[in-house]
Amino acid sequence: MIILGLNVFHADSSACVVRDGKLIAAVEEERLRRIKHWAGFPAESIRYCLKEAGVTLSDVDAIAINQNSGANFLRKVAYIATKRPHVSLIIDRIRNRNARLGIPELLAQHFSGNSFRGSLINVEHHRAHLSSAFHVSPFENATVVSVDGFGDFASAAWGIGRGTTIDIEGRVYFPHSLGIFYQALTQFLGFPHYGDEYKVMGLAPYGKPAFLTEMRQIARLRGDGGFELDLNYFRHHKEGVSYTWTEGIPEVGRIFSPALAELLGPARSPDEPITPRHQDLACSIQAMYEEAFFNLLDVLQARHGQTAISIAGGCGMNSVANGKIRRRTKYERVYVQSAAGDAGGAIGAAFSVWHEMGGKRDFVMDHAYWGPSYGQNEIDELLQARAQDLSAACTIETIDDEDDLCMRVAASMAKGEVVGWFQGRLEWGPRALGNRSIVCDPRRADMKNILNAKIKRRESFRPFAPSVKQEAVTEWFEEDDNVPFMMQVYQVREAKRAQIPRRHPC
Numbered sequence: 001m002i003i004l005g006l007n008v009f010h011a012d013s014s015a016c017v018v019r020d021g022k023l024i025a026a027v028e029e030e031r032l033r034r035i036k037h038w039a040g041f042p043a044e045s046i047r048y049c050l051k052e053a054g055v056t057l058s059d060v061d062a063i064a065i066n067q068n069s070g071a072n073f074l075r076k077v078a079y080i081a082t083k084r085p086h087v088s089l090i091i092d093r094i095r096n097r098n099a100r101l102g103i104p105e106l107l108a109q110h111f112s113g114n115s116f117r118g119s120l121i122n123v124e125h126h127r128a129h130l131s132s133a134f135h136v137s138p139f140e141n142a143t144v145v146s147v148d149g150f151g152d153f154a155s156a157a158w159g160i161g162r163g164t165t166i167d168i169e170g171r172v173y174f175p176h177s178l179g180i181f182y183q184a185l186t187q188f189l190g191f192p193h194y195g196d197e198y199k200v201m202g203l204a205p206y207g208k209p210a211f212l213t214e215m216r217q218i219a220r221l222r223g224d225g226g227f228e229l230d231l232n233y234f235r236h237h238k239e240g241v242s243y244t245w246t247e248g249i250p251e252v253g254r255i256f257s258p259a260l261a262e263l264l265g266p267a268r269s270p271d272e273p274i275t276p277r278h279q280d281l282a283c284s285i286q287a288m289y290e291e292a293f294f295n296l297l298d299v300l301q302a303r304h305g306q307t308a309i310s311i312a313g314g315c316g317m318n319s320v321a322n323g324k325i326r327r328r329t330k331y332e333r334v335y336v337q338s339a340a341g342d343a344g345g346a347i348g349a350a351f352s353v354w355h356e357m358g359g360k361r362d363f364v365m366d367h368a369y370w371g372p373s374y375g376q377n378e379i380d381e382l383l384q385a386r387a388q389d390l391s392a393a394c395t396i397e398t399i400d401d402e403d404d405l406c407m408r409v410a411a412s413m414a415k416g417e418v419v420g421w422f423q424g425r426l427e428w429g430p431r432a433l434g435n436r437s438i439v440c441d442p443r444r445a446d447m448k449n450i451l452n453a454k455i456k457r458r459e460s461f462r463p464f465a466p467s468v469k470q471e472a473v474t475e476w477f478e479e480d481d482n483v484p485f486m487m488q489v490y491q492v493r494e495a496k497r498a499q500i501p502r503r504h505p506c
Contacts, residue, residue, distance in 0.1 A: 001019070001020055001061045001062070001354070001357070001359070002017065002018070002019050002053065002055055002059055002060050002061050002062075003017070003018045003019075003060070003061060003062045003063075003064055003350045003353055003354055004016070004017055004046065004049065004050075004057075004060045004062070004063045004064070004350070005017075005018060005026075005063075005064045005065075005066070005345075005346040005347055005348070005349045005350030005351075005353075006042060006046070006063060006064070006065050006066070006103075006346050006349065007042070007066050007342050007343050007344075007345045007346040007349075008040075008041055008042060008065055008066075008067075008103070009039075009040065009041070009067070009245055009246075010039055010067070010245050010250075010342050011037045011038075011039045011194055011195070011245065011250035011342060012028055012029075012030065012037055012038075012039075012339075012341055012342045012343035013028070013029040013030075013038055013039055013040055013041065013042040013045065013343070014026065014027065014028040014029060014042055014045055014339070014342075014343040014344075014345075014346045015027065015029075015042045015045035015046045015048075015049045015346055016049060016346045016347050016350055016370070017049040017050065017052065017053040017055075017350075018347075018350040018351060018354055019053060020359075021351075021354050021359045021360060021361065021362060021363055022362075022363045023136070023347065023363060023365060023370060024049070024052060024053045025048065025049040025052035025053060025370055025371070026049065026339075026346065026347060026370040026371065026428045027045045027048050027049065027370065027371040027372065027426060027428065028042075028045065028339070028343045028428070029042040029043075029044060029045045031371060031426060032044040032045060032048065032372075035248060035249055036195070036249065037194050037195050037249065037250050038248065038249070038250075039244070039245040039246065039247070039248065039249070039250040040245065040246050040247040040248065041106045041110070041247070043106070043110040043111075046110075046111075047110075047111075048371075048372055052372075056114045057107060057111050057114040057115065057116040058114055058115050058116065058117060060116060060118050061118045061119070062118050062119045062120075062121055062353055062357075063103065063116070063118065063119070063120050063121065064121050064123055064128075064346075064349035064350045064352065064353040065103070065120070065121070065122050065123065065349055066123055066125055066128035066129075066151075066342070066345030066346060066348060066349040067122060067123075067124075067125050067128075067151065067152055067345075068122035068123060068124045068125070068152055069122075069152070070122070071124040071125070071152040071153065071154075072124075072152055072153040072154060072173065075153055075173055075174075076153050076174075079153075079173075079174065079175075083237070083238075085237060085238050085240070103120055104116070104120070121349075121353050123348070123349040123352045123353065124152050125151025125152040125154070125345065126146045126148075126151060126152070126154055126156070126157035126168070126171070126313070127157070127166065127168065127348070127352055128345040128348035128349040128352055129146035129148070129151075129157070129312040129313045129316075129337075129340075129344065129345055129348055130144045130145075130146050130157060130159070130161070130166050130168070130310070130312060130348065131166060131347075131348035131349070131351045131352040131355075132312050132337045132339075132340075132344040132345060132347045132348030132351070133146075133310035133311055133312035133316070133335060133336065133337040133340070133344075133348075134161035134166060134310040134335075135161075135164070135166075135348070135351040135352070135355060135361065136337070136347065136351060136363060136364060136365035137308075137310045137335035137364065137365075138335065138364050138366070139161070139308040139310060139333065139335065140162070140163060141160070141161065141162050141163075141306065141308065142160070142161050142306055142308035142309055142310045142333075142335070143158070143159075143160060143161075143297075143300045143301065143304060143306045143308070143309040143310070143331070144158060144159055144160065144161045144166055144309075144310050144311075145157075145158045145296065145297070145300070145309065145310070145311050145312075145313075145316075146158070146311075146312050146313035146316070147178050147179065147293070147296075147313040147314075147315035147316065148177075148179045148313035148314035148315055148316075148341070148342075149177055149179035149180055149183060149314055150174055150177055150179070150180070151342070151345075153173060153174045154171045154172065154173050154174065155172045155173070155174065155176060155177030155178065155179055155180065156171060156172040156177075156178065156226070156227075156296075156313070157170070157171045157172075158170050158171075158225070158296065158300055160304055160306070161310060163361060164355040164359070164360070164361050165355070166352075170224060170225065170226065172226045172227060174237070175229065175231060175234070175236060175237030176226075176227065176228045176229050177229065178219070178227055178289065178292050178293070178315055179313070179314050179315050180229070180234065180236060180255060181218065181219050181229060181288070181289070181292075182197050182200070182285065182289055182315065183197060183252070183255060184233070184234060184255040184256040184260070185200070185218075185256070185281070185285045186199070186200050186285075187254060187255060187256060187267075188256050188260055188261075188264070188267045188268070188281075189203075189267075189268050189278055189281060189282060189285075190267070190268035190269055190270045190271075190272060190278075191270070192270060194249075194250040194251065194252050197314075197317070197318075198317065199459065199462065200282045200285055200286065201282075201286060201318060201319075201320055202461060202462050202463050203274070203278070203279055203282040203283075203461050204279075204282040204283045204285065204286035204287075204320070205283070206279045206282075206283075206461060207276065207278075207279030207280040207281070207282055207283035207284075208279075208280050208283055209280070209283050209284045209287040210280040210283075210284060211264060211280060211281055211284035212284045212287050212288060214263050214264055214284070215284050215285065215287070215288035216288065216291075217230060217263065218230055218233050218260075218263070218288070219288055219292060221291065221292055221295045223299075224299065225295060225296035225297075225298075225299030225300060226296070227292045227295070227296075232257065232259045233256060233257055233259050233260045233263065234255060234256060234257055235254065235255055235256065235257050236255050241253040241254070241255055264281065265277070274459075274461070286318075286320065286321075289315070289318065289321060290320075290321050290324070293315070293318070293321050294321075294324075294328055294329065297309065297325065297329050297331065298329060301329055301330050301331060306331070307330065307331055307332040307333060308331065308332070308333040308334075308335075309325065309331045309333070309334055309335070310335045310336075310337075311334070311335070311336045311337070311340065312336070312337040312340045312344055312348070313340060313341070314340065314341040314342065316336055316337065316340030316341070316487070317340050317341055317430070317487070319336075319486065319487050319488055319489045320489045322334065322336055322487055322488045322489070323488040323489035323490050323491070325488075326479060326481065327478075327479070327491075334481070334488065336485065336487035336488065337365075337429075337485075337487075338365070338368040338427075338428055338429035338431065338484075338485035338487065339428055339429035339430070340429070340487065341430075343428075343429070344429070347365075366484060367484060368427045368428045368429055368431070368433055368484065368485055369424055369425040369426070369427060369428070369433075369435055370425060370426075370428040371425050371426025371427065371428060372425065372426050373424055373425040373426070383396055409421075409439065413439060413440055413441045414441060416440075416441060416444055416447075417440070418438060418439070418440045418450070418451065418455060419438070419439040419440065420437075420438060420439075421434070421435075421436075421437045421438075421439045422435070422436060423435050429485060431485060431486040431487070433484075433485065433486060434467075438451065438455065438464075442464070442466035442500075442501075443501065444501065445501035447501070448460075448462075448463070448464060448501075451464060465486055475493075475496075476492060476493060476496050477490045477491065477492060477493060478490065478491045478492075478493055479491070
């Protein structure tokens with residue numbers, strides 16, 4: 001059986017192909033269109049996945065989509081009836097849904113001559129997230145957790161995974177959301193773009209949790225592990241927030257209300273310098289997120305006694321919190337989907353359908369190399385096509401001996417030079433994991449600033465993750481665990497911290 005999984009009509013659009021319960025290919029549309037967080041219909045991702053699998057649309061038995069607008073329908077009706085949100089909130093949602101073509105029409109538009117004759121199956125958003133983490137994990141049984149902004153009128157879901165089944169026992173519904181909390185505060189700190197939350201996570205270590213009392217007013221913990229927002233500080237539930245998810249860069253309007261500035265002081269504008277106050281705000285945001293996150297994990301662990309946990313959802317990208325799970329809870333084994341955000345829902349939708357149809361479970365996603373690869377002939381053709389432009393800028397040399405190549409790269413790094421390393425298949429998810437990576441010497445105190453200023457062209461505080469040999473992990477870190485997707489940040493041993501160059505970021 002061939003299943004095409006899609007994250008469609010949302011940011012981080014993506015596609016994957018699963019054949020007889022095994023992942024064959026997966027890629028995010030942004031990698032092929034070179035537009036960050038590309039939103040819309042992932043036509044190029046579908047094209048690549050079908051080609052990699054050696055099939056056409058007519059061979060596909062089912063297309064699984066990681067959203068189901070019919071899910072939680074009664075909750076939606078009850079909310080509209082009792083809360084009476086502004087009419088523009090409802091009209092905008094209906095207009096956006098009606099304005100886009102359906103999946104069959106889009107397939108016909110982009111893949112003329114290939115008729116899809118299989119089933120089109122919608123999978124509830126958080127079920128897809130949970131499947132993306134649990135069904136490809138090495139665990140037979142585990143706690144399963146999905147936390148994000150919103151999807152199908154819910155912002156979180158949790159339960160237990162057993163074999164091929166996932167029993168969802170709890171949810172947090174609109175308008176309450178830990179993802180919205182983090183996104184709104186990210187905007188408040190002057191980072192307005194979709195996906196900027198990782199900037200707050202990167203800034204947080206430079207501050208103190210001086211605003212934690214205020215954060216506890218904005219978000220409150222529940223005894224069942226859930227959480228609630230003080231909606232006075234938000235706009236999304238009443239006025240409506242503009243969202244753009246169509247064929248390009250996703251855009252999100254301002255989520256926080258003026259009341260937030262009354263509580264925390266003035267919001268930072270994007271061009272304003274970062275001050276110690278902003279660092280303290282970032283630290284407090286991260287601390288509040290962790291309080292809510294670990295409240296949920298502790299409740300679930302006490303209830304079920306599981307020692308394994310699988311995590312997905314956009315908040316699953318918070319690698320700092322993920323890295324504390326084994327130290328702060330009784331969970332001993334942690335699996336986080338490498339594309340924990342909505343892109344990963346393509347995989348989750350596909351595997352959810354596979355198991356709903358009675359498929360067995362015999363696949364573990366233990367690496368992230370599921371995208372396109374390019375051979376020497378393709379590279380040579382590209383270089384020849386651009387030879388005139390390249391001749392004035394660089395020297396092209398072919399090195400056949402791998403040992404010689406590695407020695408020359410190491411020598412360049414030792415001299416303070418920066419190397420772009422390109423090999424094999426493209427990584428699935430946002431992390432550079434060795435196949436599309438920047439390689440340099442992390443021992444240099446100025447290297448982070450060089451990379452941020454000259455190559456990445458981004459804020460000076462943004463961190464990088466140096467590689468450490470597997471046999472040296474226990475020497476450098478307080479924990480020894482396999483982290484194949486760079487989704488957990490572990491504490492460096494105190495005795496080693498002085499050897500790591502540090503510069504103040506702002």
